[in-house]
Amino acid sequence: MQAVQPVIVKTPEMEVNFTPRSANQMGSFYEARGFPKEMRDVIKQQCFITIGIHNTSNKKIWLDMSNWKFTAGGKPIIREHRDYWKQRWQNMGVPLSKQSTFRWTLIPETLDYLPGEHEGGNILLPFSDQPISVTATFATGENKQGEQIVITTDKLYCAEDAQENAE
Numbered sequence: 001m002q003a004v005q006p007v008i009v010k011t012p013e014m015e016v017n018f019t020p021r022s023a024n025q026m027g028s029f030y031e032a033r034g035f036p037k038e039m040r041d042v043i044k045q046q047c048f049i050t051i052g053i054h055n056t057s058n059k060k061i062w063l064d065m066s067n068w069k070f071t072a073g074g075k076p077i078i079r080e081h082r083d084y085w086k087q088r089w090q091n092m093g094v095p096l097s098k099q100s101t102f103r104w105t106l107i108p109e110t111l112d113y114l115p116g117e118h119e120g121g122n123i124l125l126p127f128s129d130q131p132i133s134v135t136a137t138f139a140t141g142e143n144k145q146g147e148q149i150v151i152t153t154d155k156l157y158c159a160e161d162a163q164e165n166a167e
Contacts, residue, residue, distance in 0.1 A: 004159040009151045013057035014113075016136070016151055020159035021048040021122070035098050039089065043102075047127045047158035052120035055113035059146060062139040063111045065123075069135045072128040079125055082106050125158070132156040 004020040023044035030040050055061045070077040082103060089099045107121030125132065133154040140146035 004157045007153050007155045009153050011149055011151060013055070013059070013140070013149055014061055014138070014151075015054045015056060017050075017052040017054075017120075018134075018153070018156055019050040019052075020157060021050055022159040022161045023048075024161045025159070030102070033098070033101055035102075036094065038092060039094050039098060039102075042088070042092075043124075045127060046124040047132075049123050049125065049156065049158075050120065051107050051123060052118065053113060054118040055115055057140075058115045059140050060115070060142055061113045061149065062144050063108065063113065064137075064139065065107065065109045067137040067139075070125060071133045072130040077125050077128065077132065079123055082109060085124070127158050129158070129160075132158070 006017055006019040009016045009018075026046075026048045027040050027044045030043060035043075053061075053063060065079070065081075068079065070079055085102065085106070086099060089102065105122050107123055108119075111119060113119065131154055133152070134156060135150065135152045138149040138151075140149060
């Protein structure tokens with residue numbers, strides 16, 4: 001098994017880095033923060049991708065995750081909104097402090113990026129063993145009235161943990 005490498009998409013206005021994280025990476029990260037096993041078990045079934053967005057332009061760029069579309073094998077993949085996760089954790093009785101920490105690690109649903117600003121966070125997708133395509137559309141300008149920026153890649157993969165050889 002090979003490690004999944006980050007995917008970097010550059011335009012004249014911005015750079016977007018996609019870094020897949022394995023189940024063990026994310027499980028260890030959340031375990032170190034005291035997350036209950038039941039919560040970690042759910043998390044470890046997801047495809048985690050850390051996204052970093054850098055505005056390299058001289059204008060404001062707007063992130064709106066509702067303008068991101070994901071597919072695998074030609075079929076849409078649904079990225080659950082952060083409100084979905086809040087409800088799921090509440091239904092499981094997860095302590096509020098852990099819900100808050102989890103929410104803090106997610107990329108915001110909406111955010112304005114000032115010139116030179118670099119921010120990011122995690123997205124969770126249903127796990128897929130197929131390549132994932134993403135098309136992300138960003139508004140620009142002070143009031144989102146500028147030209148749109150569209151980035152695409154079909155080179156995303158969910159990271160998998162190395163399998164032990166059972167001999």
